[in-house]
Amino acid sequence: MMSNPKLSNLISEKIGDGWIKNLDELRRIEPYADDPQFRAQWRQIKQANKSHLADYILRNNGIELNIDSLFDVQIKRIHEYKRQLLNVLHIIALYNRLKADPSQDILPRTFIFGGKAAPGYFMAKMVVKLINSVGDVVNNDPDVADRLKVVFMANYSVSSGQFAYPAADLSEQISTAGKEASGTGNMKFSMNGALTIGTLDGANVEIREEVGAENFFLFGLTAQEVMDKKASGYSPASYYQSNPELKQVIDQLASGFFSPKEPGLFMSIVDSLLHSDEYMLLADFQSYLDCQDRVSQAFRDQDNWTRMSILNVARMGKFSSDRTIAEYCRDIWKVEPMPVDLGAYSQEAAGLKVTKTPEMS
Numbered sequence: 001m002m003s004n005p006k007l008s009n010l011i012s013e014k015i016g017d018g019w020i021k022n023l024d025e026l027r028r029i030e031p032y033a034d035d036p037q038f039r040a041q042w043r044q045i046k047q048a049n050k051s052h053l054a055d056y057i058l059r060n061n062g063i064e065l066n067i068d069s070l071f072d073v074q075i076k077r078i079h080e081y082k083r084q085l086l087n088v089l090h091i092i093a094l095y096n097r098l099k100a101d102p103s104q105d106i107l108p109r110t111f112i113f114g115g116k117a118a119p120g121y122f123m124a125k126m127v128v129k130l131i132n133s134v135g136d137v138v139n140n141d142p143d144v145a146d147r148l149k150v151v152f153m154a155n156y157s158v159s160s161g162q163f164a165y166p167a168a169d170l171s172e173q174i175s176t177a178g179k180e181a182s183g184t185g186n187m188k189f190s191m192n193g194a195l196t197i198g199t200l201d202g203a204n205v206e207i208r209e210e211v212g213a214e215n216f217f218l219f220g221l222t223a224q225e226v227m228d229k230k231a232s233g234y235s236p237a238s239y240y241q242s243n244p245e246l247k248q249v250i251d252q253l254a255s256g257f258f259s260p261k262e263p264g265l266f267m268s269i270v271d272s273l274l275h276s277d278e279y280m281l282l283a284d285f286q287s288y289l290d291c292q293d294r295v296s297q298a299f300r301d302q303d304n305w306t307r308m309s310i311l312n313v314a315r316m317g318k319f320s321s322d323r324t325i326a327e328y329c330r331d332i333w334k335v336e337p338m339p340v341d342l343g344a345y346s347q348e349a350a351g352l353k354v355t356k357t358p359e360m361s
């Protein structure tokens with residue numbers, strides 16, 4: 001409600017405000033997915049939220065965004081298992097496709113990253129550096145114009161996340177299968193009407209079950225396949241050798257294409273990918289690119305995309321923290337509810353009254 005007041009209000013206009021305390025009631029917006037007028041309102045709100053985030057990014061990054069482009073967002077701690085690097089490999093591949101044929105009709109995309117790297121985590125810091133370096137090349141190339149943009153939001157936090165989640169069209173949940181315990185960012189995105197591109201990992205599994213496989217972009221190895229591949233001797237170099245698009249991307253990292261002043265800068269990333277690739281980026285590369293092509297196709301049909309967006313929100317009731325806590329109370333702690341007098345605080349605590357609105361700074 002605080003982060004996405006426009007969407008909250010639209011939902012309450014249609015189904016009342018019972019969903020605030022009982023999130024399963026979101027189901028009642030499902031029939032409106034077939035209502036063209038409701039879909040138009042839904043789309044308008046997403047555009048307004050994108051415009052709000054674009055203002056924030058213009059002020060903080062000095063980069064102007066095209067709000068009609070697909071906002072492709074990955075915000076979370078920077079970690080190798082979360083595979084921000086796989087996202088970057090896709091951006092470079094798209095850039096190469098455009099350079100090979102600048103006249104081709106690719107779907108305009110804005111890639112937005114945010115997240116902190118732990119101070120001593122060298123590879124994570126290198127990924128942040130790479131995102132910014134790829135952005136410097138892509139954002140300033142006239143062949144690309146406003147078709148591809150790459151933004152790294154500095155100092156990502158709950159306060160900036162508050163603007164990013166409601167503005168996302170696509171939620172990147174691309175961790176190596178078997179590595180993410182649950183994730184909560186995936187839930188925030190889906191509740192705000194973003195569609196997910198993701199692996200069968202953590203809560204992506206349950207989100208996909210709830211929203212329906214047809215409303216979720218799935219790719220990549222399963223946790224079992226990851227284990228089997230490792231057991232039978234995974235060779236990342238063979239993927240590099242046999243996939244020309246992948247080879248071109250890695251060769252550019254190795255040659256200093258994105259770091260002309262310091263050509264060897266990204267060799268640590270190249271060596272890690274070619275010689276161990278613990279998180280199986282090369283094994284999932286083609287599957288990820290193919291899935292991203294399906295995303296681009298789907299986004300061109302705005303009516304159907306909006307339908308899927310509405311169905312994602314309508315079917316996310318299960319991910320209420322109230323439901324989670326109630327189940328813990330019943331099954332784990334075996335405790336009963338009891339009345340607590342919150343006095344004047346109660347209205348605010350229930351989320352029914354917002355006393356402070358977030359500042360953009």
Ligand SMILES: *Cc1c(COP(=O)(O)O)cnc(C)c1O
Nearest residue numbers: 076077157158161183184185186
């Ligand atoms: C939700 C959230 C996270 C967790 O994100 P995941 O995608 O689940 O890793 C981390 N940091 C902030 C600021 C968040 O709001």
